[in-house]
Amino acid sequence: MxxxxxxxxxxxxxxxxxxxxxxxxxxxxxxxxxxxxxxxxxxxxxxxxxxxxxxxxxxxxxxxxxxxxxxxxxxxxxxxxxxxxxxxxxxxxxxxxxxxxxxxxxxxxxxxxxxxxxxRIPLSIDTTPSIMEIHLNKNIIFIELAQGLNREKLSLLKYRLDEMIEANKLISPKIVLMISNLKLSFVDAVNLELLLSNVTFDPRIQRKNIKILSTDKFIGEFVEGHEEFRGIEVAGELSQVLRTLVNANPADNITDIISEDILRSTGDTKEGTVEMRFFSESGVFNSGNGVEKNQKLQIAIVDDDPITRKILESAFASLNSTIETFDSGARFLVAANQKVYDLVILDIFMPGISGFDILVKLQTKQYPSPIIVYSSAAQKTSVIQALSLGAKAYLVKPLKPEAIIQKALEVLNARI
The missing domain is CATH 3.40.50.2300 (Response regulator)
Known part of the structure; x- marks a missing residue:
């Protein structure tokens, strides 16, 4: 041996x-x-x-x-x-x-x-396609899962949560487990149990502070019928999940709470020691800024304004990336049917197919690329709608190129 x-x-x-x-x-x-x-x-x-x-x-x-x-x-x-x-x-x-x-x-x-x-012993690695992203806002840890349940990532989750709690000195951490895009059945029960066991492993995480965002019937029945996970709430809407976590009063506007208390990055997250976005999924190593020198990111810029496209194209050239620009949502969707980008920068108000339309279509097909909305629309309702449709960040025009690049790196490095 x-x-x-x-x-x-x-x-x-x-x-x-x-x-x-x-x-x-x-x-x-x-x-x-x-x-x-x-x-x-x-x-x-x-x-x-x-x-x-x-x-x-x-x-x-x-x-x-x-x-x-x-x-x-x-x-x-x-x-x-x-x-x-x-x-x-x-x-x-x-x-x-x-x-x-x-x-x-x-x-x-x-x-x-x-x-x-x-x-000289080949080690088995679960290759199930899975995207797991973790980020922190104040004392709420958001865990987003898409595509599938990968046992390697589920095992790493326990370690990553401990690191995040320790690094940010969280006294009473709260967890939002976002698995609304997953449809599971009894064959997934073992992996679902592993996921929840690792989320609840740390004694600092109380079950009453764990909320699951999902409309999947099996997930709800599994949590309700499992004694070990008693106290965990499963809900179908983000506002319903967050209202209890932020101690909102019934009269409070949950849209304002989400916009001001949840969506605003606090900048508290410290870099961990493990990377949960595997090389086998992306071919991209993390070398400080999230991009290995000999690997090129594939970035799509979707905006009907030629000046914005040019500015963004020049800015993202500094990331050693291959950039494709699209002046309409229709042209981008044709390209998205043929390839997956490492990052998509998306405008909202465009002639024909809007950014919201694109987000709906990509969410329906579970398109894995992270999306940053960069739009002149500053209304809270637009921000909430875009993020609820899967956008990872919402930036309001105009911004300096370096601020856009910084947010892009945060989004890329958050993918685990």
Missing amino acids: KQVLLIDTPPLFREFLKEKLTSEKISVETLGGRRDAFAKTVSMLPDLIIIDISDTFDDLTEFCEKKRSDPNAYSIPIILTGPIPPREILTKLPAYQVIKYFNKPIKFDIFFDFIGQTL
Whole structure:
């Protein structure tokens, strides 16, 4: 049986790795610090060492020097995870048998594939198409699921929620689980149970503070009939879900509450250590700004105003992207039937097919591309309507190009 030694990995990260590798019949040993790492390595002689770097590289160098001097331990490969290291550290790593350094946030499909190649054991990865997005507004965590339930992402969710709660010091976090686009049946019961178990895992998340947005009959019956999830509310409308979470009075205008308290980004979300938008889905790595240098984003700009199209086209050229512009909704829908874009920038008021019409059509076909509405319409009703139809952000014209790019990066990096 292959053996892996995990050193200094954060608790939930450690437990996730241990659970995954153990399920693949790989023996896993863990060590909470690097002080005894060399002694453990020599006594165990694992097939692979995985070390997480949280802050300093000083004791890592000391461990690696000792390992290099031991003829039995020298050839054991090492995988490191952590922040982007200084260049002087990177140049030393190959001499210590460090075969891969994974910057955080980590894309786990690539991570496990590399572990499997190193151990010469192919690791199973659930490839079910699934888009999971998580974002925070004040103390409400929104989790949006589309296309399907991927067990790898469902398992990662528990870890990501813990990170978000810790990083933002949430005392009483509230959860809105948005799965209105999923239609499930009894064959999905195991995965649905895994999803809800991971959402409720953290004791800081009370079941009364978990709301599910769904009109699916099976989901409602499943939650109602499951003792473990008693207290979780399933509702069909966002306003119904949010009214209880924001402690609104019956006389309050829920549209104003959504617009002012929920839709306004608080900027509190801290970057996590895991990436839940897998490389196998998009071919795009996260390298700080969400785009790998050798990967091009496919961006669609839909606006009937030629000046706006030109400004946006020039702005998005800085993202190493391939840009397609459309002067009408009809032309864009023809293109959208043939390809999926990484991002769509959409105007609302256009001759013929409006932006609202496009959002309805894309939502009906569960089109996976994230959409940012960029419109001169500033009414709250327009904002609410666009977001309820699946838009990820709503920007009011005119804005400086850098502000639009910043919002685009937030939306792209939020996809998990």
